[in-house]
Amino acid sequence: MRTAYIDCRLFDGTDGCGVDEHATIIVEDATIAEVRRGPDALPDAAEIDEVFDAQGAFVMPGMINAHAHHFGFGKPSKSLSGGFVQKALLAFAHSPAGAAYLRAVGTKALAAALYSGVTTERGVGDFCYTDVQLRDRINQGALDGPRFLVSGPAITCPNGHGAGTFAEIAVAPEEFEALVDERAAHHVDFIKITVTGGVMDSNVKGEAGVVRMTEEQTRAACDRAAEHGLYVASHTEGPEGVKVDLDGGVYTVEHGSPVDAKTLAQFKSAGAADICTIAVAYPLSVLPTSQTKLLEAGQYNAALVRDRIAQAARQCREAGIPVGIGSDAACPYVTHYDLWRDVLLFSSFVGASPADALRTVTLGNARIIHAETVTGSIEAGKDADFIVLGHGADPLSDLRDLRRVETVVARGRRFERCPEKLEPLRQKDVDAVLDELYTPEKIEPLCEESAARFADVLDQAKTEA
Numbered sequence: 001m002r003t004a005y006i007d008c009r010l011f012d013g014t015d016g017c018g019v020d021e022h023a024t025i026i027v028e029d030a031t032i033a034e035v036r037r038g039p040d041a042l043p044d045a046a047e048i049d050e051v052f053d054a055q056g057a058f059v060m061p062g063m064i065n066a067h068a069h070h071f072g073f074g075k076p077s078k079s080l081s082g083g084f085v086q087k088a089l090l091a092f093a094h095s096p097a098g099a100a101y102l103r104a105v106g107t108k109a110l111a112a113a114l115y116s117g118v119t120t121e122r123g124v125g126d127f128c129y130t131d132v133q134l135r136d137r138i139n140q141g142a143l144d145g146p147r148f149l150v151s152g153p154a155i156t157c158p159n160g161h162g163a164g165t166f167a168e169i170a171v172a173p174e175e176f177e178a179l180v181d182e183r184a185a186h187h188v189d190f191i192k193i194t195v196t197g198g199v200m201d202s203n204v205k206g207e208a209g210v211v212r213m214t215e216e217q218t219r220a221a222c223d224r225a226a227e228h229g230l231y232v233a234s235h236t237e238g239p240e241g242v243k244v245d246l247d248g249g250v251y252t253v254e255h256g257s258p259v260d261a262k263t264l265a266q267f268k269s270a271g272a273a274d275i276c277t278i279a280v281a282y283p284l285s286v287l288p289t290s291q292t293k294l295l296e297a298g299q300y301n302a303a304l305v306r307d308r309i310a311q312a313a314r315q316c317r318e319a320g321i322p323v324g325i326g327s328d329a330a331c332p333y334v335t336h337y338d339l340w341r342d343v344l345l346f347s348s349f350v351g352a353s354p355a356d357a358l359r360t361v362t363l364g365n366a367r368i369i370h371a372e373t374v375t376g377s378i379e380a381g382k383d384a385d386f387i388v389l390g391h392g393a394d395p396l397s398d399l400r401d402l403r404r405v406e407t408v409v410a411r412g413r414r415f416e417r418c419p420e421k422l423e424p425l426r427q428k429d430v431d432a433v434l435d436e437l438y439t440p441e442k443i444e445p446l447c448e449e450s451a452a453r454f455a456d457v458l459d460q461a462k463t464e465a
């Protein structure tokens with residue numbers, strides 16, 4: 001089956017790409033057979049079986065969400081913050097009814113991601129290997145969803161981030177190795193650990209992102225993962241944690257934090273990458289605590305972590321270290337169908353042009369997660385993963401236009417904008433709150449504050465380097 005997508009306003013996602021008017025993408029089954037530009041872009045009728053006329057709409061690679069969970073929909077909840085509710089939740093998750101419930105939640109979350117233009121997603125921590133089961137069902141064609149790369153349950157130490165929920169606990173190095181072996185036996189795509197605490201873990205100002213795992217534990221997990229041919233992603237929200245990551249052999253530093261010149265040099269020589277996730281901290285940092293249910297210290301920590309994440313991405317980009325974009329969907333106020341919010345925050349806080357932000361959430365992310373030979377750009381030989389926006393939508397002028405996805409092509413299969421499928425997946429109350437926050441008037445002053453907060457740290461690292 002050969003389909004010609006004609007009259008595309010094509011942003012192909014490759015390095016330095018611009019826009020080609022009236023381009024044609026010829027898709028053969030799941031693969032891009034050819035991309036044609038210029039006066040000869042239109043194919044002969046004899047060459048093709050079907051024509052899809054984009055009528056001049058903006059066409060770009062499918063987005064890649066490098067950091068998401070699938071055990072919730074982004075509604076604020078206290079069930080991950082310990083105590084009785086968490087215990088009850090965990091017992092339920094391990095029961096047959098709980099497993100079925102988690103699969104149903106994950107199925108909906110992945111459908112929401114797909115219909116909103118995400119054609120590849122990384123699942124960075126689940127309960128009981130739910131993500132692994134969902135990935136296999138997608139790959140068997142039994143479930144509609146993006147290409148899905150999964151870690152299974154994360155691994156941490158006692159009191160570590162996610163301990164007892166989406167992370168399992170180890171203490172001795174051999175216990176870390178055993179948990180890595182178990183995940184490899186489940187055919188995960190990578191290993192997730194949580195080296196530092198998170199925003200929701202602490203009620204003490206400034207304590208978010210405190211180091212929990214030791215270098216020895218981190219190294220045990222990374223070395224054993226490497227023996228299985230797997231890399232390690234680590235939840236890390238403070239500068240000391242980034243040091244532990246890099247000393248231990250972590251490949252993707254999730255969230256991140258600005259570091260000194262020595263650690264930055266180490267980051268670069270290790271070939272590690274930073275995954276920027278501002279949207280998980282932004283709403284918690286600005287919404288009233290009466291709404292977020294955080295204590296005052298929690299709000300302070302959310303702002304601190306928001307700015308660490310943003311300035312780490314800025315610092316890494318300046319140093320030539322790969323930086324990706326993830327949303328941390330399933331966390332409070334982060335839904336699966338609005339990755340555009342992360343792209344917008346990335347552009348504003350990190351100082352990336354819209355074109356650069358689009359390339360980061362596509363080919364940039366693909367390179368980091370080792371999927372660049374199959375996805376991330378619209379080039380012959382790659383899988384047909386791209387999106388067609390609504391008429392007049394131009395994310396190069398306004399990144400908020402990324403929410404106007406009309407057609408998603410994922411590994412050659414076409415999914416038309418389908419209100420019956422997408423609308424029930426939307427969290428309308430959450431969206432209403434967020435739409436108020438995602439405006440230039442709200443974001444821009446915070447970007448300046450964020451840069452000012454870490455100006456000294458960034459300057460010092462530069463001078464030392």
Ligand SMILES: [Zn+2]
Pocket residue numbers: 067068069124328
């Ligand atoms: Zn996460």
